[in-house]
Amino acid sequence: xxxxxxxxxxxxxxxxALHGSIEKKISLQELSDxxxxxxxxxxxxxxxxxxxxxxxxxxxxxxxxxxxDSAMNRSAFEILKMIDPxxxxxxxxxxxxxxDHDRPCPLHAxxxxxxxxxxxxxxxxxxxxxxxxxxxxxxxxxxxxNSKICTL
Amino acid sequence: xxxxxxxxxxxxxxxxALHGSIEKKISLQELSDxxxxxxxxxxxxxxxxxxxxxxxxxxxxxxxxxxxDSAMNRSAFEILKMIDPxxxxxxxxxxxxxxDHDRPCPLHAxxxxxxxxxxxxxxxxxxxxxxxxxxxxxxxxxxxxNSKICTL
DNA sequence: TAAATTAAAGATATTTATGTCTTTAATTTA
DNA sequence: TAAATTAAAGACATAAATATCTTTAATTTA
Ligand code: FES
Ligand code: FES
Numbered sequence: 001x002x003x004x005x006x007x008x009x010x011x012x013x014x015x016x017a018l019h020g021s022i023e024k025k026i027s028l029q030e031l032s033d034x035x036x037x038x039x040x041x042x043x044x045x046x047x048x049x050x051x052x053x054x055x056x057x058x059x060x061x062x063x064x065x066x067x068x069d070s071a072m073n074r075s076a077f078e079i080l081k082m083i084d085p086x087x088x089x090x091x092x093x094x095x096x097x098x099x100d101h102d103r104p105c106p107l108h109a110x111x112x113x114x115x116x117x118x119x120x121x122x123x124x125x126x127x128x129x130x131x132x133x134x135x136x137x138x139x140x141x142x143x144x145x146n147s148k149i150c151t152l
Numbered sequence: 153x154x155x156x157x158x159x160x161x162x163x164x165x166x167x168x169a170l171h172g173s174i175e176k177k178i179s180l181q182e183l184s185d186x187x188x189x190x191x192x193x194x195x196x197x198x199x200x201x202x203x204x205x206x207x208x209x210x211x212x213x214x215x216x217x218x219x220x221d222s223a224m225n226r227s228a229f230e231i232l233k234m235i236d237p238x239x240x241x242x243x244x245x246x247x248x249x250x251x252d253h254d255r256p257c258p259l260h261a262x263x264x265x266x267x268x269x270x271x272x273x274x275x276x277x278x279x280x281x282x283x284x285x286x287x288x289x290x291x292x293x294x295x296x297x298n299s300k301i302c303t304l
Numbered sequence: 305t306a307a308a309t310t311a312a313a314g315a316t317a318t319t320t321a322t323g324t325c326t327t328t329a330a331t332t333t334a
Numbered sequence: 335t336a337a338a339t340t341a342a343a344g345a346c347a348t349a350a351a352t353a354t355c356t357t358t359a360a361t362t363t364a
Contacts, residue, residue, distance in 0.1 A: 002245055003321075005321085007244075010259075011246060011258065014258060027341085039323095041324080044323090044342095044343095046341085046342095047342060047343080050341085050342085057342090058330080058341080059329070059330040059331055059340050059341045059342075060330060060331025060333095060338090060341085061331070061332045062332070062339080063340050076259075092159075092295075093159065094163060095156045095159030095160055095189070096295040098295075103291075103292040104290075104291050105163070105293070106166060106228070106282050106285075106293075107154075107162075107274075108291065110270050113269070114266045114269055115266075117262070117266055118259075121262045125258070139255075139256050140255040141257070141258075143248040143249050155351075157351085157352085179309090179311085180311070181310090190352080192354050192355070193352065196312095196313095196353090199312060202311085202312085209311060209312090210311080210360080210361070211309080211310050211359070211361055211362095212309060212311085212360060212361025212362050213309040213310065214310085214361085215361065217311090
């Protein structure tokens with residue numbers, strides 16, 4: 001449903017929002033270490049976010065990434081649209097070409113409800129919010145030491 | 153989130169549940185025409201369902217697929233576990249190796265709620281239910297004439 | 305029994321997502 | 335200015351999902 005690209009983007013941005021600033025830029029190296037995501041792949045994703053002006057960057061010694069105050073209130077949903085537009089464009093969950101209210105597939109109702117709920121919370125969640133929650137110990141960006149599997 | 157394999161499987165089974173019987177078997181040709189799904193790909197999926205005794209088949213003239221009465225109350229969730237087991241095993245939505253309640257990622261709460269809702273309804277939905285709804289005109293298996301896109 | 309029909313099985317192909325490596329350009333520092 | 339550092343850009347590689355084609359086996363019918 002959601003791509004790894006989006007997942008990595010959101011985790012990366014949250015890390016930068018939390019640890020970075022114009023004075024302390026976050027290098028790609030620190031970032032990929034910090035969230036346990038493949039270095040080069042993350043680099044590509046950051047490029048895209050820089051182009052979209054979600055994050056800022058400079059090259060050279062001491063360079064790296066940071067997030068302007070004005071970008072801190074960008075929502076997770078905006079990031080999703082940027083990184084994974086196909087998902088937002090809403091394909092049918094049951095493999096039909098398009099999701100259609102008038103000719104719903106077997107999972108239409110469930111899918112729409114589920115997706116709307118998820119998207120609504122993505123719309124309400126800003127990078128600032130996410131950074132705050134990480135700071136409060138309510139959520140975690142990396143994946144070291146997480147051995148317990150939620151088996152449902 | 154859910155694969156096309158699962159989508160095609162569920163739509164195919166519903167078609168067979170609705171139109172097939174031991175007297176009137178559904179050929180792969182009729183089936184792929186009926187639900188607008190790639191012929192050969194659907195064939196592979198049906199093979200798997202036959203091996204798992206969800207659907208029955210015979211070769212030869214007049215042969216094809218049908219569903220025994222006893223299989224009509226199999227749930228969509230059972231089909232999902234069969235066809236797309238990774239999804240049920242619950243990977244983290246944000247690309248972490250495992251979904252972990254104790255170290256939740258930014259979308260954990262939303263994801264778990266969303267997934268539980270979806271899975272609950274899959275558990276309650278049987279092939280018999282689905283066939284009934286198609287018969288009642290409440291849902292549709294094919295994708296002809298569906299031009300209206302739900303843009304969210 | 306021969307021919308026709310149909311699913312099963314196996315091989316191959318294509319596409320998409322994910323991941324990696326190399327080269328280039330920008331910036332800083334000595 | 336020269337060297338070092340770092341992101342950007344582009345090329346390449348791998349894996350997974352999706353799709354197709356060919357051959358084989360089972361079954362029916364003539
Ligand atoms: S028609 Fe399938 S999800 Fe809407
Ligand atoms: S930890 Fe990511 S979905 Fe549970």
